[in-house]
Amino acid sequence: MSADTSMATPRRIRRFSTYRIVEHLLLILLFATLALTGLPQKFHQVGICQSLILLIGGIDMARIIHHWAGVLFLLLAVEHIAVNFIGIVFRQWDPSLLITLKDVKDAIHNGRYYLGLLPNPALCGRFSYKEKCVYWLVLIGGIQMIVTGFMLWFPVLVTRYLPGQFIPAAKIVHSSEAMITFLLVVTWHLYEVILSPDVFPVNKGIFTGYMEEQQAARLHPLEGTERREIDADDLSEMSPEHRP
Ligand code: HEM
Numbered sequence: 378m379s380a381d382t383s384m385a386t387p388r389r390i391r392r393f394s395t396y397r398i399v400e401h402l403l404l405i406l407l408f409a410t411l412a413l414t415g416l417p418q419k420f421h422q423v424g425i426c427q428s429l430i431l432l433i434g435g436i437d438m439a440r441i442i443h444h445w446a447g448v449l450f451l452l453l454a455v456e457h458i459a460v461n462f463i464g465i466v467f468r469q470w471d472p473s474l475l476i477t478l479k480d481v482k483d484a485i486h487n488g489r490y491y492l493g494l495l496p497n498p499a500l501c502g503r504f505s506y507k508e509k510c511v512y513w514l515v516l517i518g519g520i521q522m523i524v525t526g527f528m529l530w531f532p533v534l535v536t537r538y539l540p541g542q543f544i545p546a547a548k549i550v551h552s553s554e555a556m557i558t559f560l561l562v563v564t565w566h567l568y569e570v571i572l573s574p575d576v577f578p579v580n581k582g583i584f585t586g587y588m589e590e591q592q593a594a595r596l597h598p599l600e601g602t603e604r605r606e607i608d609a610d611d612l613s614e615m616s617p618e619h620r621p
């Protein structure tokens with residue numbers, strides 16, 4: 378007797394295109410490489426960091442890998458900004474990661490909900506205010522680290538045009554921003570996509586491209602509404618490629 382598989386298999390919706398999946402994988406790879414080769418330089422007095430540097434092949438090798446991973450990180454950032462700029466400005470892509478007044482209201486609403494003052498959490502669209510925060514903090518932090526990283530790599534060139542104090546200042550910004558972004562990703566982002574009761578044991582959406590319909594309805598209840606508004610404006614339905 379064959380089992381009814383339609384009951385067993387939950388319906389899924391397409392959330393991310395292959396392009397977004399590859400972009401996120403490259404981001405993980407480069408961020409991990411930069412953190413693993415950069416943070417042991419910052420905490421060089423700690424035993425585990427010294428072992429890590431020896432494992433990588435010594436401080437010179439760690440620096441070479443850090444610099445060239447930095448170049449690839451720059452290329453990824455330029456590609457991301459250029460593709461999304463062209464998509465949003467010239468091809469009517471939905472700028473669904475832009476922060477709006479509703480995000481501020483949602484954050485305040487959820488603050489009150491977590492204090493037990495409201496019965497239900499805020500209803501979010503394609504991206505919640507938390508996801509937008511992670512996105513913009515990683516993007517802005519990444520740009521800061523690219524600019525200051527290149528200043529540290531080419532100090533002689535930089536001091537031809539700027540006062541010498543800019544180099545130690547760049548080091549402080551680079552080093553502190555690295556810590557902030559690292560902690561942001563490890564404590565906030567990884568909590569939200571792995572440990573949060575909403576998605577536990579893990580949200581695989583950015584790796585498979587799909588999310589279960591029930592989970593999408595719970596986490597992004599207004600996304601359908603946003604899409605219906607777009608349809609009502611008589612725009613053709615956007616493919617996943619057209620969604621930031
Ligand atoms: C194993 C590690 C990771 C997992 C499992 C993971 C998982 C995810 C998932 C599921 C999403 C999509 C959430 C949604 O449905 O909107 C996402 C988005 C994102 N991820 Fe990751 N991620 C990981 C590591 C990283 C790292 C290392 C970075 C950055 C350095 C990063 C940056 C982002 C950003 C900027 C977004 C878009 C904003 C958001 O949706 O929160 N992720 N990630």
Ligand code: HEM
Pocket residue numbers: 408411412414415416417418419439440443444445446447448450451519522523525526527529530548551552555556559
């Ligand atoms: C996610 C991005 C990045 C992280 C997490 C990161 C992390 C770090 C950390 C923690 C340090 C040690 C600072 C200290 O000693 O206090 C460092 C140093 C440095 N980073 Fe980065 N970094 C990133 C991106 C970049 C980029 C894009 C470049 C540009 C090529 C770069 C170039 C450098 C340079 C030149 C140094 C000085 C030490 C050396 O010469 O290797 N970094 N980085």
